[in-house]
Amino acid sequence: MNLDSVRGIGRRRLLGWGGLAAAGAPLAGAQLGRPDSFSGLPPETGPGGAYDRYLAELAAKGEFSGVVLLSHRGRTVLSRAYGLADREKGIRNHPGIAVSISSAGKPFCAVAILQLVQQGRVKLTDTVGTHLTGFADEIAERVTIHHMLTSTAGLSSPAQDPQRIFTSRDEVHEYHERWTRQATLVAAPGTSSDGHSGADFAIPAQIVEAVTGMTYWDYVEKHIFARAGMTGSGFYTRPRWLTDEHIAHSYMLQADGSRVDVVRNLDKGSEDPFQPGKNPARSVSSQRI
Incomplete structure (x- = not known):
């Protein structure tokens, strides 16, 4: 999942030397499951259910952007993407998008x-x-x-x-x-x-x-x-992050309430108390190119 508010994913940690830049599913993506095919599983957990609608509402308000996978005993119940992976280019999230997982x-x-x-x-x-x-x-x-x-x-x-x-x-x-x-x-x-x-x-x-x-x-x-079959995961440099459309961009909250693209605005801090710019003493993690 990629939280647009970037709480807990600071510019420091997002761009960390030792930190994993982005992890994602294989580009083929996952298939949607049907909740009525799982014994005892509430229908509201599947596509179109209450959980799906809740995430869609958050995405519509700009409070969530990412990919969600809900499984039950190894079988996919819900695999769906919400929001944009790159707002500037209008690239939507999908199951093949890799997102920064920071620490x-x-x-x-x-x-x-x-x-x-x-x-x-x-x-x-x-x-x-x-x-x-x-x-x-x-x-x-x-x-x-x-x-x-x-x-x-x-x-x-x-x-x-x-x-x-x-x-x-x-x-x-x-x-x-x-x-x-x-x-x-x-x-x-x-x-x-x-x-x-x-x-x-x-x-x-x-x-x-x-x-x-x-x-x-x-x-x-x-x-x-490679051994785990994690073909959508890797460590990425900033130039690759700016051009590879399968890597999601994260965003930092600014003082005026706006959010800016972290990868395109490395010189800006954030007003979030967990981000550099608000509390410099917490800005101790590493940066990536």
Whole structure:
């Protein structure tokens, strides 16, 4: 689903180095199911039912835009698209549209790490310094992969410039290698924390690269997306995002109540309290080209 209000999908997180740019179904799309063919399933859950009408009403008011899949025991009950994937070009959403999932892409990093654990190439007890250099001793020697994957590393990441725009993947990569090495240890590793550090995700991604010799993006696309049949998912650069009509655009709420296209307006912030521009202290996630 792609929420036009972009609550929880900030310019930082939407365009993140480690974040998954867009995930979608295979371009063939899914078929609509008939609710009367499912024993005990309320008819209002199917096409034309109350749920379908509710989403259509939200889309008509500009409060929702995206693709919904409702299934029951592995069978599709409702697969329908609402709203526009690109307002400027008038491209409607459809089941083959890929949408940004922002920080929801982080579990793929855990999958990549655990694949390497299964292969005996990595251990969850390995510290940062086992595979990477350039970190402060207390991080390199005390913070483990398990700590980072469970958000108990005790790390704090420095804020980033919300207006920075990259021109290549190499520039994104080099920037975040420097950025993660500026992280500091603010709590004992293994201690639960309400905080959130982008380094908890970016460092394991770099470990994947150090162990495999591949970029994190290439590794995930080859060893997770391809193996899972996720043919509509991938990591996309801004130029690709601007020209590929199967990738949905997300929008940021402005002070005057309007919404602007995030991909076309990387220099603008947002009035949403979860977005940069309203509360710069929360603008700590990464950006993508």
